[in-house]
Amino acid sequence: MTDLDDADRAILDHLRRDGRATVSELAVTTGLSASACSRRLRRLEDTRVIRGYTAIIDPKAEGRGLTAFVAVRLARHQREHIQRFQAGAREVPEITECHHVTGTFDYLLRVEVSDLPAFERFHADQLAALHNVAQFVTYISMTDFTDS
Template identity: 50%
Template sequence: MDAVDRSILAVLEQDGRISNADLAARVGLSPSPCLRRVRRLEETGVIRGYRALVDPAAVGRGLRVFAGVRLLRHTRDVVTAFEQAVTALPEVTHTHHITGNFDYLLQVEVADLTAYEDFHAHRLADLPGVAAVTSYVTMKTLPAQSL
C-alpha cells in the first residue's frame, strides 16, 4: 500500500459514493488506474464494504450508551451463550470482547434514558452469564479522523 492507496482510502472514508472520475481527480490519477486500485483494495479486503451512515436520532436511537459487561465465569458454554444472546439484541450496535476490567464493551443505541433503563433492567442484565454491567452515557461524539 502506497501514498496513493492511502489517499484513495481517505477520500472514500469521507464519501463512499464519490464517482470514480471525481475520486481519480482528487488523488491525482486518471480514471482507469484509479478504478484498478479501488478494485484491488476491495479484492484484498482492505475495503470491506460501503454503507450509509444513518442519523441515530432520526430512527429513534438518540441515546448512545457504552456498557461494560463482566461475566460470572469464562467457560466456553457461558461465553457462547452470552455472545449468541447479545448479538441478537437490536439495541446493541457493536460488541467488543476486550481485556481489562470488563469482558465485553457494548455500544447500545436507544431512544432515551428511560428506554435504556428498561433495556438494562429487562434485557441486558438478564443475558446468560452476566455478573455486572457498568454503563457510560455518551454526552457528545466527536468526528473520527481519516487514515
C-alpha cells in the same frame, strides 16, 4: 494485505470521508487515471481491505436519541460461555456495537435507545438477561462531537 502505497492510502482516506465518491473523484484525489484508480479500488475490495460500504444514519432520526456505553464483565471465560454471550448480544437490536476488549471488563457495548426510560427497560429486560454476565457498568453519552 498490508502493502498499501500512498495512492491506496489516498483512496482509503477519501472513502473514509465520502463513501459515495465516484472513481473519477478518487482519480482526481490520487492523481491516477480513472482506469488505474478503478483497478486499485477493485483490488482493495477483493482483498477485503475495503470490507463494504454503509450509510451513517443519525440515531435521533430513528428515535434513538440516547447512546450508552456498557462495559460488561463475564462470569465465565470458557469458549462456550463467550460464544453464548456473543450470540445473545447479536440478537439485541439496541446493541449497535459489541467489542471484545482487554482490561477490567470483557466487552464494551454501544447501546442506542430513545430515552432514559427505554434504557431502563433495556437494562432490566435485555442486558440482565444476556448469558454469563457477572457485572456491567453504564456510561451515558452526553455529547457526540466526532461528527459535528
